[in-house]
Amino acid sequence: PGSVNPDAFPAKLWRLVNSPSVTSVRWDARGEGLLILQPRFERELLGLGPPGQGPPAAPGVFRTRSFASFVRQLNLYGFHKVLPAQPGEGLHHFQSPYFRRDRPDLLARLQRLTKAKRAKLAAVLELPARSQRPLGSPH
Amino acid sequence: PGSVNPDAFPAKLWRLVNSPSVTSVRWDARGEGLLILQPRFERELLGLGPPGQGPPAAPGVFRTRSFASFVRQLNLYGFHKVLPAQPGEGLHHFQSPYFRRDRPDLLARLQRLTKAKRAKLAAVLELPARSQRPLGSPH
Amino acid sequence: PGSVNPDAFPAKLWRLVNSPSVTSVRWDARGEGLLILQPRFERELLGLGPPGQGPPAAPGVFRTRSFASFVRQLNLYGFHKVLPAQPGEGLHHFQSPYFRRDRPDLLARLQRLTKAKRAKLAAVLELPARSQRPLGSPH
DNA sequence: GGCGTTCTAGAATATTCGTAG
DNA sequence: GCTACGAATATTCTAGAACGC
Numbered sequence: 035p036g037s038v039n040p041d042a043f044p045a046k047l048w049r050l051v052n053s054p055s056v057t058s059v060r061w062d063a064r065g066e067g068l069l070i071l072q073p074r075f076e077r078e079l080l081g082l083g084p085p086g087q088g089p090p091a092a093p094g095v096f097r098t099r100s101f102a103s104f105v106r107q108l109n110l111y112g113f114h115k116v117l118p119a120q121p122g123e124g125l126h127h128f129q130s131p132y133f134r135r136d137r138p139d140l141l142a143r144l145q146r147l148t149k150a151k152r153a154k155l156a157a158v159l160e161l162p163a164r165s166q167r168p169l170g171s172p173h
Numbered sequence: 174p175g176s177v178n179p180d181a182f183p184a185k186l187w188r189l190v191n192s193p194s195v196t197s198v199r200w201d202a203r204g205e206g207l208l209i210l211q212p213r214f215e216r217e218l219l220g221l222g223p224p225g226q227g228p229p230a231a232p233g234v235f236r237t238r239s240f241a242s243f244v245r246q247l248n249l250y251g252f253h254k255v256l257p258a259q260p261g262e263g264l265h266h267f268q269s270p271y272f273r274r275d276r277p278d279l280l281a282r283l284q285r286l287t288k289a290k291r292a293k294l295a296a297v298l299e300l301p302a303r304s305q306r307p308l309g310s311p312h
Numbered sequence: 313p314g315s316v317n318p319d320a321f322p323a324k325l326w327r328l329v330n331s332p333s334v335t336s337v338r339w340d341a342r343g344e345g346l347l348i349l350q351p352r353f354e355r356e357l358l359g360l361g362p363p364g365q366g367p368p369a370a371p372g373v374f375r376t377r378s379f380a381s382f383v384r385q386l387n388l389y390g391f392h393k394v395l396p397a398q399p400g401e402g403l404h405h406f407q408s409p410y411f412r413r414d415r416p417d418l419l420a421r422l423q424r425l426t427k428a429k430r431a432k433l434a435a436v437l438e439l440p441a442r443s444q445r446p447l448g449s450p451h
Numbered sequence: 452g453g454c455g456t457t458c459t460a461g462a463a464t465a466t467t468c469g470t471a472g
Numbered sequence: 473g474c475t476a477c478g479a480a481t482a483t484t485c486t487a488g489a490a491c492g493c
Contacts, residue, residue, distance in 0.1 A: 041256045041484090042464065096465085097375055097483080103466050109476055110465090146464070149478080181454070212360070221351070221402060235455090238402075241380055242456055248486055249455090263360055263377075285454065288488080319467090320481065374482090375466085381483050387459055388482090424481065427461080 037142055043107050044144040046095055047133070050079070062127065065135030067116060072101055072124040080104075111144050176281055182246050183283040185234055186272070189218070201266060204274030206255060211240055211263040219243075250283050315420055321385050322422040324373055325411070328357070340405060343413030345394060350379055350402040358382075389422050 038045050050059045051068060058074035061067070076082040080099050096104065108128050116127040132143040145151065177184050189198045190207060197213035200206070215221040219238050237243065247267050255266040271282040284290065316323050328337045329346060336352035339345075354360040358377050374382065386406050394405040410421040423429065 039464090098466055100467080102468095105475090106467080106477090107465075115475065147477095148463095152477090178454090237456060239457080241383075241458095244380075244485090245457080245487090246455075254485060286487095287453080291487090317481090376483055378484080380485095383458090384460090384484080385482075393458060425460095426480090430460090 043111055043146075044133070044141055048138070048141055050095065061135050067127055067129035068113075068133070070126040070128070072126060075104070076101055110146055112147055182250055182285075183272075183280055187277070187280060189234065200274050206266055206268035207252075207272070209265040209267070211265060214243075215240055249285055251286055321389055321424075322411070322419055326416070326419060328373065339413050345405055345407035346391075346411070348404040348406070350404060353382070354379055388424055390425055 047059075047068075050056050051061060056078065058071045058078045060069045062069050079095055080101065082099060098104065105126075111130065113128040113130045113133070116129050118125050118127045130144060132140040134140060147155070186198075186207075189195050190200055195217065197210045197217045199208045201208050218234055219240065221238060235243065244265075250269065252267040252269045252272070255268050257264050257266045269283060271279040273279060286294070325337075325346075328334050329339055334356065336349045336356045338347045340347050357373055358379065360377060376382065383404075389408065391406040391408045391411070394407050396403050396405045408422060410418040412418060425433070
C-alpha cells in the first residue's frame with residue numbers, strides 16, 4: 035500500500051539501471067534482472083578505483099564504499115542472486131519479481147524486508163490454499 | 174480559511190525567496206520548491222560566519238542563530254525535504270504544495286501544524302470517500 | 313557490562329577530544345564536558361567549508377556531512393546540552409556523567425540508548441529510595 | 452491561543468560486521 | 473567458497489515537548 039519513496043533504494047536502483055550514463059548496472063537480456071559489473075560499479079558509483087584517478091562518474095548515490103554493502107541492500111529488498119553463465123568475471127546477476135524493465139508499476143512492491151515483514155511474508159507463503167486473506171480483511 | 178500574517182514564517186519566507194538581495198534562498202528550476210545554501214544562509218540571515226567579519230547582509234529576519242531551528246520551522250509548516258542532486262555540499266531542497274512561485278494565493282494555506290491540526294489532517298486523508306465529515310461532527 | 317568498541321561513537325569521540333591535532337572539540341575547564349566549535353567542526357571533521365578549499369583536516373571519522381547528525385549521536389548516547397556562557401557563537405557544550413577526562417574507565421558505560429534501554433533506565437530513576445545502587449552489585 | 456526557539460526523541464533507511472547454512 | 477540473514481550502529485528527516493512572548 036505504499037508509493038515509491040524517491041530517496042530510497044528501489045528508486046535509486048531504478049534510476050541507475052535506466053540511466054544511459056551509468057554503464058556498470060544494466061538490464062539483462064529479458065529485462066527481468068540486473069547485471070552488475072563489480073569493478074566498474076566500484077569505480078563509477080562507489081568512488082573507489084585506482085588511486086590518482088578522477089572522481090566517481092556518478093557520486094553521491096551511495097554513501098558506502100563496499101560492494102558487499104550494496105549486495106546487502108539488494109538482499110534486504112528481496113533480490114536473489116542468479117547464477118551467471120560466465121562465473122568469476124566480476125559479473126553479478128540479481129533478480130526480484132518486482133523489478134522488471136517493463137513493469138515500473140511493480141516498483142512500489144519492492145519493500146525493505148524488516149523482521150516483521152519477513153515473518154508475515156513467510157506465513158502467507160506457507161498457508162494452505164484455504165484463505166489467502168485473513169478473515170474479515172477489508173476490500 | 175486564514176489570511177496571511179505578514180509577520181509570520183510563511184510571509185517572511187516568501188519575501189526572502191523573492192528578494193533579489195538575498196542569495197542564500199532561491200526557487201528551484203520549476204518554482205515548486207526552495208533551494209537553500211546553508212553556509213551562505215548562516216552568514217546572510219543568521220549573522221554567524223567567521224568572527225571578525227562584517228554584519229549579516231539581511232539581519233533581523235529571524236531571531237535564531239541555528240540553521241536547525243530554521244529547518245524546524247519548515248517542518249512545522251509542512252515542508253518536506255527533497256533529495257538534492259549533489260548532496261553533501263550544504264545545499265538543501267524543500268517543498269510544500271502550498272509554496273509555489275506562481276501561486277501566491279496558496280500561501281494562506283501554509284499553516285503551522287499543531288498537534289490538533291495534524292491529527293485532523295491525517296484523519297481526513299484516511300477517510301473513505303463516503304463522507305468527508307463524520308456525522309454529527311462538532312462545529 | 314560491555315567493553316569499549318573502538319569503532320563506535322564513544323571511542324571516536326574520546327580520541328577526538330584528546331587529539332592535539334583536533335581543534336574543534338575540546339574538554340571544558342573541569343574536564344567534565346565537551347566544548348564544540350560548530351563552524352570549525354564542520355570544516356575539520358565533516359569536510360564542509362567553503363568550496364575550493366583543501367580537504368578536511370581529520371576526515372573519515374564520521375560519514376555524515378551534517379552537524380545535526382552529530383548532535384543526534386550525542387543525544388543517542390545520553391549527552392545533554394549545557395547552556396553556554398556565551399550563546400549564539402556556534403559554541404556547543406555537552407555533558408554526560410560517563411564522559412570525563414580523568415575517568416576513561418567510565419567510557420564503557422556510554423551505551424547507545426535504544427528504546428528498550430531508555431525505558432529501563434527511566435524505570436530505575438523513578439524508583440523510591442529503597443535501593444538506588446543495588447547493594448552487592450557486581451564488580 | 453498562536454508563534455518562535457531550543458533540545459531531545461521517534462522512526463525509517465543505510466551501513467557494517469559476523470556467521471549460519 | 474559463497475549466499476543470505478540477524479543484529480548493532482550510523483545517518484537522515486520529522487516530530488514532541490517545554491518554555492517565553
